[in-house]
Amino acid sequence: FRNFRAAELKHGRVAMMAAVGAVAQHYVKFPGFEGVPAGLAAVGSAPGTYGFAALVLVSGALELTLWSQDAQKEPGNFGDPLNLGQYNDDMRAKELNNGRMAMFAAIGIVAADLLTGKDGMQQLGLGAFAERKSGVAMRASADDAAAPPPQFQPSEQLGAMAPLGYFDPAGF
Numbered sequence: 001f002r003n004f005r006a007a008e009l010k011h012g013r014v015a016m017m018a019a020v021g022a023v024a025q026h027y028v029k030f031p032g033f034e035g036v037p038a039g040l041a042a043v044g045s046a047p048g049t050y051g052f053a054a055l056v057l058v059s060g061a062l063e064l065t066l067w068s069q070d071a072q073k074e075p076g077n078f079g080d081p082l083n084l085g086q087y088n089d090d091m092r093a094k095e096l097n098n099g100r101m102a103m104f105a106a107i108g109i110v111a112a113d114l115l116t117g118k119d120g121m122q123q124l125g126l127g128a129f130a131e132r133k134s135g136v137a138m139r140a141s142a143d144d145a146a147a148p149p150p151q152f153q154p155s156e157q158l159g160a161m162a163p164l165g166y167f168d169p170a171g172f
Helices: 002-024 048-064 089-116
Strands: none
Touching: 002 089
8 A cells, every 4th residue: 555655646746747837838948948849749859858858867866866755654755844834634635636636637638739739728728829830749731721521411321220311290
């Protein structure tokens, strides 16, 4: 149980930061990363790739050194580093539940980015004016315009049976 609870807390904390970061990266750019697109497209374009590699290396080093779990304490207990006096059962339960919700939020943001090519703010309908080119999602443009698709005919669809498309007792 200890290992699963520690993993749940750790994944929840990462997911909370990821969900906030997925929304904030639309507006906030670090120096040197101004030209990097927002969303998952950042990982596939330089210097975003270098920033991602540095993030993985730094977090791995911190995980192995400073953020190691003490076997004498409960899972996820790193104390109260800012001395806010908020490390109690109520706040720990809130952190656990917010982390669970953030895991779903983060996976939803990633799935929507893969499907639509829009970053976190564009998915909310905000900041949609800053259209970006996605290497993940394919979108049609005005140049790709073809003939409009044929009108949908329910009676011609697979599995359609009479009286669909034939029966109209009210005369509509």
